Amino acid sequence: MPTERFTFPGHDGQDLDARLDRPDGPHLATALFAHCFTCSKDIAAARRIAARLAALGIAVLRFDFTGLGHSAGEFENTTFTTNVADLKAACAALAARDMAPALLIGHSLGGAAVLKAAPDLSGIKGVVTIAAPFDPAHVTTQFDDSLPDILREGVAEVSLGGRPFRISKAFLDDIAQGELAPAIRDLGAALLVLHAPGDASVSIDNASQIFLAAKHPKSFVTLDDADHLLTAADDAEYAAAVIAAWAGKYIALHRPAPPVGAPEGVLRVSESDPDGFLQDVQSGPHHILADEPEAYGGTNQGLTPYGLLSAGLGACTSMTIRMYARRKGWPLTHVSVDVVHDKVHGQDASSKTEAKIDSFKRTIHLEGALDDAQRQRLREIADRCPVHQTLERTSHIETKLA
CATH class of the missing domain: 3.30.300.20 (K homology (KH) domain)
Structure with a gap:
């Protein structure tokens, strides 16, 4: 699976760092992967899912949102709305290369972002959420103790996954308005919801709400005892296999037909x-x-x-x-x-x-x-x-x- 470094302008024009995982053979379709809150494009689950899809002929773009990973910008100046805008910018960058995505995949808050963006994007055939919240504001439960400081000071440093991040009041105000139900109802694409019953970060009730809000065609698959980040290789591979099998139903993955037959006696x-x-x-x-x-x-x-x-x-x-x-x-x-x-x-x-x-x-x-x-x-x-x-x-x- 060849991987190409890919850079494109985000919502505010700053360069966002990405990796484009290409199929070894013919390119049949493109998928866009949105990572979880404060994660990066290089999270193991994203790499494994990209590798499995590339084997089917689906190129996958993984990118770092503004202020994260190797992308430019300041994280404290971002919001859920800017994340959605970054996602749309990634779609535009792919379309400019004649690789407009047909599949959106979002992990955790990235799942909420793809649900929000999908109705505004053309050509999307399928949307996949992995351990996604029904209410984007759910992410604030990760730093409950710091909410008073953020509201009082306008910005405060919080610890997420053992790393420091600066969260602004603008982020809180924006994410409080991030209702997903209308977008899910008007998704305009097939939906696959993946969630583990024992997810300690985002409860499976969120998956139920997403599934019930969506119109058919929609599917739900449990990830059994997987953790929120799919850190176990077997769990990530299982999710990748399910996504790959499901995508084949909604995206035309047939290899190009052989050329029209040559005249008699000609190879x-x-x-x-x-x-x-x-x-x-x-x-x-x-x-x-x-x-x-x-x-x-x-x-x-x-x-x-x-x-x-x-x-x-x-x-x-x-x-x-x-x-x-x-x-x-x-x-x-x-x-x-x-x-x-x-x-x-x-x-x-x-x-x-x-x-x-x-x-x-x-x-x-x-x-x-x-x-x-x-x-x-x-x-x-x-x-x-x-x-x-x-x-x-x-x-x-x-x-x-x-």
Whole structure:
């Protein structure tokens, strides 16, 4: 899963830091992940969910809200409303790259943010909340003891997760007005609610309220004994698997259809992923993929070009041997051919040139009650394979533009 660093202007124009997790193969859809209050894009649950979705062809953008993680700005100047605005800015940045999101995922307060933003965004097919509060003001329970200081001084430092944060009265005033029921009712997209019954930070009653406020299609899945942050790898992986399976119902994740069939007698190769090397290979009704290994910039979803060449030699060898044994009525029960391709110096291959040439080494496995003479004859027949003969001769290749 390649990950690209991504920066975009937030609600006030300051740069927000993000990571775009791309699929190894074709990009089929995009999701936007909003993290929990005071967390960051790098929380383990976000990474695991992004990896699972990327494997399905869904690119995932994870970003730090203003003043958090590696994003610019001051956290004390942010509110729930600015978080929603940052989320919309992220959607706009993706749309500018022709990657407008179809799926919104929000964890905790990030879940409240995606619920609030979704009705104002076009093209959203699904919304997922993980341990989200029905009332955004629920977040203030994390610093109850500091509320008098914030109201009196206008801003105060509070400890959240062992880290200091400055919370302003403006934040409190804003989040008190963050009613979600109207937005949930007018979501305009399928909803998946994920919540653990024993969540000690945001009770499961919040999930019930979100679910009841939403119109169909809507789904609820319990996260059993997971904690609020999904810190256990198994819990995060389970949530990721559920989201991935659910998303496939509401987002078209079908890989692009193979190119239109080539004319009779023509094998057509068309690139499937312009950002990589994946190729669609079609001949009549037959369709396969060609690719390069990950180490060479590919996604390893198909044979390499030389792998296909070796496959042609091996297949032709096996077919030629089988055809001869069948005609002779010999007891050949199974044949397989191992092919290894390499570049060797011509002088090492009994050639007159010292330049490097292609070497194909075949190991033929013959099974059945064959005597030595039959086995040796089949070994000789292998050299009559048409592909073998083509490779040993000099071929002519003519190229023209269509």
